[in-house]
Every structure is written in C-alpha cells, then in structure tokens.
Amino acid sequence: MKKFVYIFLLLGSAFLSGQGEWQKITDDLDIRRLSDQIWQHRSFQVVGDIRFPSNGLLVVGEESLFMIDTAWGEESTDALLIWIKEKFGKPVKQAVVSHFHPDRMGGINNLHQIKTVVFAGEKTVELARENSLPLPDTLFKSSQHFDVDGTKFEAYYPGPGHSPDNIVVWFPEEKLLFGGCLIKSLEAPNLGYIGDAVIEQWAATMENLKSRYGEELRIVPGHGKIGDVALINHTIALVEAYLEKSSKTLNYKL
Ligand SMILES: [Zn+2]
Secondary structure (H helix, E strand, O other): OHHHHHHHHHHHHHHHHOOOOOEEEEOOEEEEEOOOOEEEEEEEEEEOOEEEEEEEEEEEOOOOEEEEOOOOOHHHHHHHHHHHHHHHOOOEEEEEOOOOOHHHHOOHHHHHHOOOEEEEEHHHHHHHHHOOOOOOOEEEOOEEEEEEOOEEEEEEOOOOOOOOOOOEEEEOOOOEEEEEOOOOOOOOOOOOOOOOOOHHHHHHHHHHHHHHHOOOOEEEEOOOOOEOOHHHHHHHHHHHHHHHHHHHHHHHHO
8 A cells, every 4th residue: 555655656656757857948037847748838027126027828639739828028929939939830720818918918919810719708708808908719618629630628717816807727637726826835924916817706716716727737827837736725824815905905994
C-alpha cells in the first residue's frame, strides 16, 4: 500500500514538476508544456512598479490549436501567434477569453486578424460592449463544451468574483482547472485589482467550483504559480479578510 501511495505521489508530482521548462519567446513572453496536448503561455506587463506575469493556455490538436486567454496585450499575443506558427504550423481556430479585462482578451484583435473564432460568456460580451472593446465572436450562457481532437474541456460560468463575468475552463481527464483571475495564487497577498469585483459573492463562487469539480485538482490561476485546491482556499481567506476589514471600518464609522 505504501508503495502504491508513493507511486501515486510520484505520478502526481510528475504532472507538476514533469512539466516542461519555460522557453523564453520574448522578454515579456514565455511558454512551457503542461501535458501532451496542453501548454501554458505566460506574458508580463509592468503595473505600477511591479512586473506581473499573466497565465493562459493552449490546447494543441491534430489540425489546429485552441487558445485560452490571449497574452497580455497585442505585442505579446502577436509574438505568441508567430511562435505557434513556427512551432506547430497549424492555425489557432478557436479561443475562449475568461473575462473582459486586458490581461485576458487584450490580444483579441490579433485573433480576429487570423480569423480565430473567439468564445466568451454572455456577460463578457455585454461588458466588452459597454466598455467599447473589440467583441468576442460567439457567446455562451452558463457553459460551453469543447473537444479538440480528443482533449475535452468545458468553459463554465461559476458566478461573479474578480469580475461579474469571470469564467473558468475545466479539463476533466487531466483534472486541471484554469481559474483565471477568479482564483488567486498562493503568493498573492491580497485580492489585487477589485475595481470590477463582486466581493460579497466571491466566496460562494469558490464553493461552487469545489462542489462542481471536487478538491483533487490542479489549478492554473490568472497570475502566479500553478497549485492545488489550496489556491481556492487561499482566495476564500483573502475575500474573508477583506470583508472583515471593511466591516470593522464600517463599525468604527458607526
Ligand atoms: Zn481581471
């Protein structure tokens, strides 16, 4: 039994540590392989004095690729598309963007140029329109299933949190959840940008994810390192700390 557990742990960590090394594409973009068909792209922007990384994924099929979130801005998305062309020689036929902010769909124009069909949740399309942003091509209501040559995944709207429209992407075979900005990495000391956040509902949205996908999973957050269910718990703790602090302030004022 012990041996079995050991092998299991070894396999589990292989998914984490066995993932490929980062390959630098430009100063602001790198990429690595997570599994046979899934790659992670990571682009950087300086906000204030801090250089922030931002995560997205690629699903590589036999004939084409699927992109989950553009790189952060047009320059890095352009570099990513050039790299994809050289590396795979296949088109990015479809993409999904996980909410309306620029770290998620800032490269949507680049995708439109190459005729990629960009999916988004209906709320994202609504918010993009309200903010006069370039629009995704196809919308879905609560979920949308995809199958890229056998790699199956779903885009799902679990409720508001970081933004009113944030969706996640779930790979059932790999038990991999792309959480986007809805899920904070362990190194995040606070909720980050909350200008569009729905903080009172954020924790309930996290619980919804746990009940839908379970707690044995790997999570790619919008920014920072991949982890497990601890990222969801950390996000709930940050939300609770924020709400507690603001209620104290309110009590004080009263
Ligand atoms: Zn955001």
